[in-house]
Amino acid sequence: MTTQSKTGTLDRIEHVAISVRDIPSAVAWYTNTLRCKVAYQDASWALLDFDNLQLALVIPEQHPPHIAVTRPGAQSFGPLAAHRDGTRSTYVSDPAGNSVEIMAAD
Amino acid sequence: MTTQSKTGTLDRIEHVAISVRDIPSAVAWYTNTLRCKVAYQDASWALLDFDNLQLALVIPEQHPPHIAVTRPGAQSFGPLAAHRDGTRSTYVSDPAGNSVEIMAAD
Numbered sequence: 001m002t003t004q005s006k007t008g009t010l011d012r013i014e015h016v017a018i019s020v021r022d023i024p025s026a027v028a029w030y031t032n033t034l035r036c037k038v039a040y041q042d043a044s045w046a047l048l049d050f051d052n053l054q055l056a057l058v059i060p061e062q063h064p065p066h067i068a069v070t071r072p073g074a075q076s077f078g079p080l081a082a083h084r085d086g087t088r089s090t091y092v093s094d095p096a097g098n099s100v101e102i103m104a105a106d
Numbered sequence: 107m108t109t110q111s112k113t114g115t116l117d118r119i120e121h122v123a124i125s126v127r128d129i130p131s132a133v134a135w136y137t138n139t140l141r142c143k144v145a146y147q148d149a150s151w152a153l154l155d156f157d158n159l160q161l162a163l164v165i166p167e168q169h170p171p172h173i174a175v176t177r178p179g180a181q182s183f184g185p186l187a188a189h190r191d192g193t194r195s196t197y198v199s200d201p202a203g204n205s206v207e208i209m210a211a212d
Contacts, residue, residue, distance in 0.1 A: 011141040012157040016122050016173065020202040029201050034175055035117040051118040052158045055173065067122065067161065069140055095135050096126040 014068045014103055015047070017056035026057045040085075066091070066099035074104040120174045120209055121153070123162035132163045172197070172205035180210040 020026035027046045030036055039054060040047040044062040048055045058065070068089070074080060078090035089103040126132035133152045136142055145160065146153040150168040154161045164171070174195070180186060184196035195209040 009141060010143065010155060010157040013122075013159055013161070016119070018173070018202075018204050020200065020204070022201070025201045033198070033200075034206075035115060035177070037116065049116060050175075051116040053119055055119065067124070069156075071141070092139070094126065094139075095128070095131045096124075098124050098126070100140075 011069045011071050013053055014070045015054040015056050017045075017058050017063055017066050017068070019060045019065050020057045021059070023057060023059065030055070030057070064091075064099045066101050068101035068103055070103045070105050072105045074102045077102040080104055117175045117177050119159055120176045121160040121162050123151075123164050123169055123172050123174070125166045125171050126163045127165070129163060129165065136161070136163070170197075170205045172207050174207035174209055176209045176211050178211045180208045183208040186210055 023041065023043060023046050027038060027041055027048070030048055031038065036048040036050050036055065038046060039049045045056060045058045048057065056063075074088070074090065077092055080088040080090050082088050087103055089101050092100050092102060094100060129147065129149060129152050133144060133147055133154070136154055137144065140156075142154040142156050142161065144152060145155045151162060151164045154163065162169075180194070180196065183198055186194040186196050188194050193209055195207050198206050198208060200206060
């Protein structure tokens with residue numbers, strides 16, 4: 001999903017991914033506890049819609065926890081890999097080792 | 107900061123906090139790598155403005171990594187603690203142990 005920046009001057013955080021042990025129980029907890037809705041769910045990950053961004057729940061074997069930023073020129077950060085949902089991205093790490101996914105804006 | 111939901115039906119994620127080892131080097135990396143700006147910074151944490159939410163960089167001794175949701179009725183999740191910036195919140199944990207901060211909307 002690509003969403004136009006409201007300001008054009010700051011990057012948009014497209015989704016945030018956090019690790020969970022079990023997708024069904026995590027999805028049940030989030031949808032029962034908070035006002036969000038399931039955009040996608042399978043055995044290895046789920047994507048929840050919140051008002052201003054998407055929260056991905058992932059099992060650790062599938063993806064690292066990360067934040068994902070959509071931006072023009074994503075390829076300048078590294079070779080882009082194509083994903084099942086049609087997005088293209090590369091991962092970089094901050095100085096503490098946190099993963100940041102740089103998603104192509106087009 | 108309280109921001110009105112665009113839809114009224116889904117909760118807004120106000121900020122996401124991730125752990126870093128050193129605030130100045132993390133702030134330098136994020137502001138040099140991505141289009142964001144520093145809303146607050148001290149020795150133990152920093153708050154970065156992105157287009158659609160705020161990213162908090164925290165040292166592990168200060169706060170756990172967490173997502174923060176603003177919602178009416180936050181007190182139903184537990185006693186609210188007042189913070190230095192005027193917000194009031196409580197913390198709950200998802201089934202995997204991830205911290206979720208429930209912030210009062212008023």
